Amino acid sequence: MSLSQTGDRLPASGAARGRQRAPRGLAPILLPTFSLLIVLLAINYFNPRAISYFGFNLMLNLAVPVTLATMAQLCVITVNDLDLSIGAYVGFIACVAATLLASRPWVGAAIILGSVALYAALGALVYLRQLPSIVVTVGMSFVWLGLALLILPTPGGQAPGWLHALVSISPPFVPFPILAALVIAGVMHVVLMQTAFGTLLRGAGGNEAAMARAGWSMLRIKITAYALAGLFGSLAGMALVGVTTSADANMANNYTLLAVAGAILGGAEFTGGRISPIGAVIGALTLQLAAVALNFFRLPDLLPGFRIPSEWQVGAQGLILILILAVRAVISRSEP
Amino acid sequence: MTLSPRTALLSHWAKQPWLWSFFGALGVYGLVLVFARGHGAWNVLTTALAFSAFTVLVGIGQMFVITLGPGNIDLSLPATIGFASAVAMKVMDGADSRIVLGLAAAVGAGWAIGTLNYLLIRLLRIPPLIATLSSSFVIRSVGISYGRGLQIVPPPGFAYLTTARIGGISLLALLVLAFSAIAALLVKRTVYGRSVLAIGQNMRAARLAGIPVGRVRWLTYTLCGGLGGLCGAFLAGFTGGSSLDVGAEYLLTSIAVVVIGGTSVAGGMANVPGLWGGALMLFMTSTLLNASGLGVGARDLFTGLIIITVITLAGGMRQARQG
Numbered sequence: 284m285s286l287s288q289t290g291d292r293l294p295a296s297g298a299a300r301g302r303q304r305a306p307r308g309l310a311p312i313l314l315p316t317f318s319l320l321i322v323l324l325a326i327n328y329f330n331p332r333a334i335s336y337f338g339f340n341l342m343l344n345l346a347v348p349v350t351l352a353t354m355a356q357l358c359v360i361t362v363n364d365l366d367l368s369i370g371a372y373v374g375f376i377a378c379v380a381a382t383l384l385a386s387r388p389w390v391g392a393a394i395i396l397g398s399v400a401l402y403a404a405l406g407a408l409v410y411l412r413q414l415p416s417i418v419v420t421v422g423m424s425f426v427w428l429g430l431a432l433l434i435l436p437t438p439g440g441q442a443p444g445w446l447h448a449l450v451s452i453s454p455p456f457v458p459f460p461i462l463a464a465l466v467i468a469g470v471m472h473v474v475l476m477q478t479a480f481g482t483l484l485r486g487a488g489g490n491e492a493a494m495a496r497a498g499w500s501m502l503r504i505k506i507t508a509y510a511l512a513g514l515f516g517s518l519a520g521m522a523l524v525g526v527t528t529s530a531d532a533n534m535a536n537n538y539t540l541l542a543v544a545g546a547i548l549g550g551a552e553f554t555g556g557r558i559s560p561i562g563a564v565i566g567a568l569t570l571q572l573a574a575v576a577l578n579f580f581r582l583p584d585l586l587p588g589f590r591i592p593s594e595w596q597v598g599a600q601g602l603i604l605i606l607i608l609a610v611r612a613v614i615s616r617s618e619p
Numbered sequence: 620m621t622l623s624p625r626t627a628l629l630s631h632w633a634k635q636p637w638l639w640s641f642f643g644a645l646g647v648y649g650l651v652l653v654f655a656r657g658h659g660a661w662n663v664l665t666t667a668l669a670f671s672a673f674t675v676l677v678g679i680g681q682m683f684v685i686t687l688g689p690g691n692i693d694l695s696l697p698a699t700i701g702f703a704s705a706v707a708m709k710v711m712d713g714a715d716s717r718i719v720l721g722l723a724a725a726v727g728a729g730w731a732i733g734t735l736n737y738l739l740i741r742l743l744r745i746p747p748l749i750a751t752l753s754s755s756f757v758i759r760s761v762g763i764s765y766g767r768g769l770q771i772v773p774p775p776g777f778a779y780l781t782t783a784r785i786g787g788i789s790l791l792a793l794l795v796l797a798f799s800a801i802a803a804l805l806v807k808r809t810v811y812g813r814s815v816l817a818i819g820q821n822m823r824a825a826r827l828a829g830i831p832v833g834r835v836r837w838l839t840y841t842l843c844g845g846l847g848g849l850c851g852a853f854l855a856g857f858t859g860g861s862s863l864d865v866g867a868e869y870l871l872t873s874i875a876v877v878v879i880g881g882t883s884v885a886g887g888m889a890n891v892p893g894l895w896g897g898a899l900m901l902f903m904t905s906t907l908l909n910a911s912g913l914g915v916g917a918r919d920l921f922t923g924l925i926i927i928t929v930i931t932l933a934g935g936m937r938q939a940r941q942g
Contacts, residue, residue, distance in 0.1 A: 365748070408927075408931065412931055414930055414931065415689075415884045415885070415930075417692065417748075417874075417884075418874065418878050418884050418926070418930045419927060419930060421871050421874050421875065421926060422875075422922075422923045422924070422925075422926030422927040422930065423923060423927070424871060424923070425871065425919045425920065425922045425923030425926065426919070426920055426923035426924060426927075427923075428916075428919045428923075429915075429916045429917060429918065429919030429920030429921070429922070429923060430916070430920060431916070432914070432915055432916030432919060433914075433916035433917065433920070436914065436916065532916075540694070540752055540755070540756070543748075543749070543752060544752065544753070544756075547749055592764060592767075594760055594763035594764050594767070595760045595764065596760070597756045597757075597759050597760050598756060598757045598759065598760025598761065598764075599760075600756050601753045601754065601755070601756025601757040601759075601760070602756075602757060604749075604752075604753040604756065605739065605743070605753045605754075605757070608739075608743045608745050608749070608753070609742075609743055611743075612742065612743045612744055612745075615744075
C-alpha cells in the first residue's frame with residue numbers, strides 16, 4: 284500500500300525529480316543529529332550531572348528495546364509498508380521470554396523462531412494478495428496481544444538470568460545503551476545502505492513494478508523485509524524483558540507509535556524506500572531523552588517551584604515530531 | 620441475455636460485500652445461542668446493539684477518512700475520545716441544564732482536533748498517518764493534564780439518556796441508527812459524499828474536475844474528530860464518568876469495523892450498513908468467547924484472525940474484479 288498521498292498540492296514533476304537527484308550522503312541525518320544535540324544541551328543546562336556514565340545508563344535504560352523496535356518498523360517502512368502491530372509483538376515476545384524462555388528454553392526459543400517465521404509469512408500474504416499492510420497488521424496486533432494474554436494472563440514472570448545480565452553489562456567508558464545504539468546503527472547502516480541486498484529492499488520501496496520487471500522476486504524481498512522486522516521485534520522484546528525483568532502483555536503497546544515516530548524523526552520518508560538507519564537510531568534516542576529532559580526542566584529564578592508534570596512526556600515527543608517535520612517542510616520548500 | 624428481475628436482484632445482492640459482515644454476525648449470534656441453550660437471545664441482541672452504537676459512531680468518521688484514499692487514516696481517535704469525554708464532563712459539571720452545552724463542547728473539541736490534523740497534513744505536507752499520530756501524542760498529554768483529578772459524575776439526566784432503553788432497545792443505538800441512515804444518504808446523495816468518493820478514487824482527477832479537494836478533506840477530518848468527540852461524551856455518560864483510556868480500544872476497532880463492513884481500504888468506496896454488521900460481529904464474537912470461558916486472550920486472538928480473514932477475502936475479490 285502506497286502512502287504517498289501527502290499534501291494537497293501535487294508536486295510539479297520537475298521538483299520531484301530534483302528531490303530525487305539530491306545527494307543522500309550525510310544530509311538526512313543532519314536534522315536528527317541537530318535535534319539530539321539540542322535535547323542533550325537542554326539536559327546539560329538543567330541537570331549537568333545527568334551527562335555522565337551513570338546518568339546515561341539511567342536515562343536510556345529503555346532505549347535499547349525502543350531502538351530495536353524502531354529498526355523493525357524501519358525494515359517494513361523500507362518496502363513502503365507500515366507495521367501497526369510491532370508494539371503488541373514486542374509485548375508478546377517479552378511475555379514468552381519471561382515465561383517459557385526461562386522455564387523451558389528450547390520451547391521458548393522455538394516459539395520465538397516460529398513467530399519470526401509468521402512475520403515472514405505475513406510479508407508473503409501482504410504481497411501475494413496485495414493487501415494493505417496497515418489493516419493486516421492491525422489484525423495481527425490483536426493476534427499477538429491475544430497470544431500474549433494466553434501465555435501470561437496477569438503481569439508477572441521472570442526474565443532468564445542471562446538476558447538480564449546481558450542488558451546490565453557495564454562496558455568501560457561508554458554506557459551500554461549508547462554502545463548498543465552504535466552497534467545497531469552500524470549494523471543496520473551496512474545491511475540496508477551498503478549491501479546489494481539492502482539496495483534491493485530499498486529498490487522495492489522505490490518502484491515495485493520496476494524491480495519485478497528487472498527479474499527480482501518481489502515475493503522474496505517482501506518476505507525478507509518482514510522477517511527482518513520480526514527478528515528485530517523479537518530482539519526488542521527480549522531486551523525489554525531483560526531491563527524490566529518481568530512482563531505484561533500490554534507493556535509495549537506504545538512502541539508501535541513510538542517506533543514510527545522514531546523512524547520518521549530520523550529522516551525516513553513514506554515513499555520510495557528513502558530511509559536512514561543511523562537517523563532512525565538517533566531519532567529513537569532523541570525521543571527517549573526528550574521525555575527525560577522534561578523532568579529536569581526547572582527555572583528557579585523565573586518560576587520557583589515550577590515543574591513540568593510527567594504527563595507532558597508524550598506531548599513533548601509529539602511536539603518534537605511536529606517541529607522536525609515543520610523544519611523539513613520549510614527546507615524542502617526552499618529547495619530550488 | 621436478459622436477466623429476469625428476480626435473478627438481477629439476487630445478483631445485485633450477492634455483489635454487496637457488506638452483507639457478509641451481517642452473515643458473520645448472524646452466524647456468531649447463532650453460536651452464542653447454542654452455547655446459552657437459547658437463553659437470553661433478546662438480551663444478547665440488545666446489549667450488542669447498545670455497545671455497537673459507540674463503535675459505529677466512530678466507525679462512520681473513520682470510514683469517511685479512509686474513503687479519502689490510500690494513506691488517509693485517523694490515528695488520533697482514541698486521544699480525541701478521551702479528551703472530549705473529559706471536556707464534556709467538565710462543561711456539564713453534573714447539571715442537567717448544561718447537557719446540550721457539554722455535548723456541543725465535546726463535538727467542538729473533536730472538530731478543533733480534526734482541523735488541527737488537517738492543518739498538519741496540509742502545511743507540513745506529511746501523510747495523514749504521521750499527522751494524526753503526532754497530534755495524538757500532544758492531545759493525549761493535554762487530555763491527561765486537563766482531566767487530572769477530574770471526578771465529575773455525569774448529570775443524572777445525561778446518564779439516563781445514554782443508558783435509557785425504549786422497548787428494550789438502547790435509545791443511543793436508535794439515535795446512532797438514525798444517524799447511520801443520514802450518513803448513508805450523505806455518501807450516496809450529496810455533493811459532499813460524492814466528492815469524498817471521487818477524491819478517494821483519484822485525487823488528481825477530482826481536482827481537475829473542479830472539486831474543492833482541500834475543503835472536502837478538511838470537512839472529513841473535522842467530521843471524524845467531531846464524531847469521536849460525541850462518542851467520548853456518550854461514553855462518559857454511559858460509564859458514569861470520563862476516563863482518558865476510554866478511547867483506547869477504538870483505534871483498532873474503528874479500523875476493523877470499516878474493513879469488515881466492506882468499505883474499500885484503497886478508498887473511493889464507502890459502506891455504512893456494513894459498519895453495523897462489523898460492529899455486531901465483533902461484539903458477538905467477544906460474547907461467544909466470554910461465554911465459552913476462554914477469556915480475553917482468546918477473544919483478541921479471534922478478533923485478529925477475523926480481521927485478517929476478511930481482508931484476505933475482500934482483497935481477493937478486488938483482484939478478481941480487476942482481472
